Amino acid sequence: MAEIQLKNISKRWGSFVGVDNFDLTIADQEFLVLLGPSGCGKTTTMRMIAGLEDVTEGDILVDGKRINDLEPKDRDCAMVFQSYALYPNLDVYENIRFPLRMRKVPASEHNERVMRAAEMVELKDFLHRKPAELSGGQRQRVALARAVVREPNVFLMDEPLSNLDAKLRVSTRAQIKNLSHELKTTTVYVTHDQIEAMTLADRVVVMSAGVVQQVGSPTEIYDNPANTFVASFIGSPAMNLVNGTIENGTFTCPGVTVTGIDTKHTGKVTLGFRAEDCIVGSAAPSISAPVYSMELLGDATMATFRVGDAIASVKADKDFRAEIGETVSAEIPPALTHLFDATTGERI
Numbered sequence: 209m210a211e212i213q214l215k216n217i218s219k220r221w222g223s224f225v226g227v228d229n230f231d232l233t234i235a236d237q238e239f240l241v242l243l244g245p246s247g248c249g250k251t252t253t254m255r256m257i258a259g260l261e262d263v264t265e266g267d268i269l270v271d272g273k274r275i276n277d278l279e280p281k282d283r284d285c286a287m288v289f290q291s292y293a294l295y296p297n298l299d300v301y302e303n304i305r306f307p308l309r310m311r312k313v314p315a316s317e318h319n320e321r322v323m324r325a326a327e328m329v330e331l332k333d334f335l336h337r338k339p340a341e342l343s344g345g346q347r348q349r350v351a352l353a354r355a356v357v358r359e360p361n362v363f364l365m366d367e368p369l370s371n372l373d374a375k376l377r378v379s380t381r382a383q384i385k386n387l388s389h390e391l392k393t394t395t396v397y398v399t400h401d402q403i404e405a406m407t408l409a410d411r412v413v414v415m416s417a418g419v420v421q422q423v424g425s426p427t428e429i430y431d432n433p434a435n436t437f438v439a440s441f442i443g444s445p446a447m448n449l450v451n452g453t454i455e456n457g458t459f460t461c462p463g464v465t466v467t468g469i470d471t472k473h474t475g476k477v478t479l480g481f482r483a484e485d486c487i488v489g490s491a492a493p494s495i496s497a498p499v500y501s502m503e504l505l506g507d508a509t510m511a512t513f514r515v516g517d518a519i520a521s522v523k524a525d526k527d528f529r530a531e532i533g534e535t536v537s538a539e540i541p542p543a544l545t546h547l548f549d550a551t552t553g554e555r556i
């Protein structure tokens with residue numbers, strides 16, 4: 209069991225606020241992802257859970273027990289970092305075994321536990337190599353095995369995939385998801401990559417400048433972003449955001465008219481819509497504008513326009529072609545639009 213309660217925790221250095229009033233209960237066995245741009249406070253939050261950073265204000269409880277003053281070694285959290293932090297002079301076997309020796313686990317258990325961890329991350333054929341003789345992906349798997357071998361209550365992972373190439377990232381991501389599922393360990397995972405967050409998380413916490421912007425399942429934050437920050441951070445490409453005016457359910461700005469939006473709101477707003485929701489070449493276009501760029505994605509084509517004060521993308525099928533500068537039309541289905549306050553960015 210490991211339910212982690214973060215009760216209004218803050219971290220300040222002098223007058224600088226790194227994390228502001230973070231309040232969340234992470235359920236036992238949950239895979240929670242902290243997502244946000246560089247400097248938003250993700251790592252600091254994780255370091256406070258690990259005990260590597262003091263909490264300025266608030267309490268951290270694990271299974272109802274306050275752990276603010278516990279030493280990192282007494283917290284039963286295993287960490288995996290982006291830099292693998294392996295011991296260069298120890299082979300893979302000894303690297304994986306190291307935490308067992310440190311924690312004075314009876315020697316009779318070592319071999320079985322090391323072999324089980326090595327098997328989980330598919331490293332059994334590499335046990336006698338030194339870290340320098342491994343690829344980046346293999347090194348990261350040694351770091352994972354070293355966390356797994358401890359059988360901790362909590363995994364804390366800080367951008368563990370960021371040093372891997374795109375292909376390895378996808379396969380190691382699947383391995384991490386599978387491990388956490390199999391081991392039923394509560395996991396807190398830090399990343400700035402929204403695809404990683406969406407694919408791994410039970411719930412995602414989107415952060416900006418030390419402040420939690422939204423907490424929800426990947427579907428919730430994709431379908432109902434709480435504000436324009438979250439909307440512009442989630443999705444590939446991110447949601448289109450266009451400033452204009454709404455009246456009687458009709459949104460207008462230069463190049464865009466969307467009718468039939470179910471709202472009583474009037475005045476200045478930001479309209480959000482996703483490229484994948486648009487219907488290119490529809491008989492009832494809401495956007496009609498010259499194409500600014502075209503990208504062939506393999507399974508689809510992405511056309512980008514300049515509309516109003518923004519750039520917006522629409523996804524067409526893979527055979528769609530248009531010259532740059534050619535006028536292309538697309539429908540934005542009104543039921544799939546999102547409205548945000550033009551000043552605060554909050555969802556309306």
Ligand code: ATP
Pocket residue numbers: 221224225226244245246247248249250251252253400
């Ligand atoms: P990244 O993705 O770049 O690692 P992050 O979201 O993990 O970013 P943090 O490392 O948590 O960000 O840092 C949050 C903020 O706190 C940053 O502005 C950082 O400069 C600041 N910060 C971190 N450690 C300290 C420190 N020891 N003293 C002062 N400020 C710090």
